[in-house]
Amino acid sequence: MPDAPGPIVQLEGVRFRWRRKGPNILTLDGLVVGRGERVFIEGPSGSGKSTLLGLLAGVTVPQTGTVQVLGERLSARSGAERDHFRADHIGYIFQQFNLIPYLGIVDNVVLPCRFSAKRRERALARSKGLRAEAKRLLGHLDLAEPALLREPVTSLSVGQQQRVAAARALMGAPELIIADEPTSSLDADRRRAFVQLLFDECKATGATLIFVSHDASLEPLFDRTLRLAEANQAVGSRP
Numbered sequence: 630m631p632d633a634p635g636p637i638v639q640l641e642g643v644r645f646r647w648r649r650k651g652p653n654i655l656t657l658d659g660l661v662v663g664r665g666e667r668v669f670i671e672g673p674s675g676s677g678k679s680t681l682l683g684l685l686a687g688v689t690v691p692q693t694g695t696v697q698v699l700g701e702r703l704s705a706r707s708g709a710e711r712d713h714f715r716a717d718h719i720g721y722i723f724q725q726f727n728l729i730p731y732l733g734i735v736d737n738v739v740l741p742c743r744f745s746a747k748r749r750e751r752a753l754a755r756s757k758g759l760r761a762e763a764k765r766l767l768g769h770l771d772l773a774e775p776a777l778l779r780e781p782v783t784s785l786s787v788g789q790q791q792r793v794a795a796a797r798a799l800m801g802a803p804e805l806i807i808a809d810e811p812t813s814s815l816d817a818d819r820r821r822a823f824v825q826l827l828f829d830e831c832k833a834t835g836a837t838l839i840f841v842s843h844d845a846s847l848e849p850l851f852d853r854t855l856r857l858a859e860a861n862q863a864v865g866s867r868p
């Protein structure tokens with residue numbers, strides 16, 4: 630059950646390969662992430678960071694082993710069930726933000742509530758309407774200016790687009806926020822500021838944050854680090 634107590638993420642005996650006869654990209658015997666934790670994932674390019682995030686988000690499932698999120702065994706669910714679960718419980722911040730260019734800023738942020746009744750309910754429990762909740766979150770992320778909010782999303786700076794993407798992931802208070810290198814196009818000062826904003830918002834809702842980055846200077850800000858190359862030492866060498 631998604632509301633059951635216990636860890637938010639639990640992986641056991643996971644083996645994942647992209648091609649049927651290809652090497653195992655992920656070989657993770659165990660991984661547990663507690664509720665409210667802020668976990669930094671680091672590893673060289675190609676070590677499987679994005680692949681792992683895809684498993685946690687239920688985009689893919691392992692050939693062997695189990696992936697549980699919020700007590701729900703995603704690895705045993707159908708693709709449609711996993712899509713539904715993701716919409717309800719996971720906010721995903723993509724490296725390239727994936728904002729919808731023909732929607733306004735506020736509508737981009739409201740979007741998850743169009744796909745999830747749960748997130749709609751939670752957003753409406755906090756504000757009088759979905760747009761009001763989107764603006765509240767944008768305000769917390771330093772995007773409160775009404776004139777700015779009327780701009781097309783494509784006219785925003787990279788840093789502003791990134792904060793819109795963060796507000797969208799946070800909308801409707803999903804329990805798990807997954808961020809895949811969301812700071813790679815920012816300078817060092819702004820990276821730290823962005824991470825701090827993300828922490829503040831996760832703390833406010835009790836959300837767990839799993840954050841992938843190549844920027845080692847961000848690592849000390851997090852509760853702990855998963856070094857994927859070490860956790861995954863046996864890549865390609867085990868059945």
Ligand SMILES: Nc1ncnc2c1ncn2[C@@H]1O[C@H](COP(=O)(O)OP(=O)(O)OP(=O)(O)O)[C@@H](O)[C@H]1O
Pocket residue numbers: 647648654672673674675676677678679680681
């Ligand atoms: N959709 C896919 N189909 C086939 N192979 C893939 C796919 N996605 C990733 N791979 C392969 O899986 C391996 C791990 O890739 P992944 O993107 O997870 O690594 P990463 O650690 O996130 O890398 P980076 O830091 O460069 O983003 C690589 O060898 C990659 O080529």
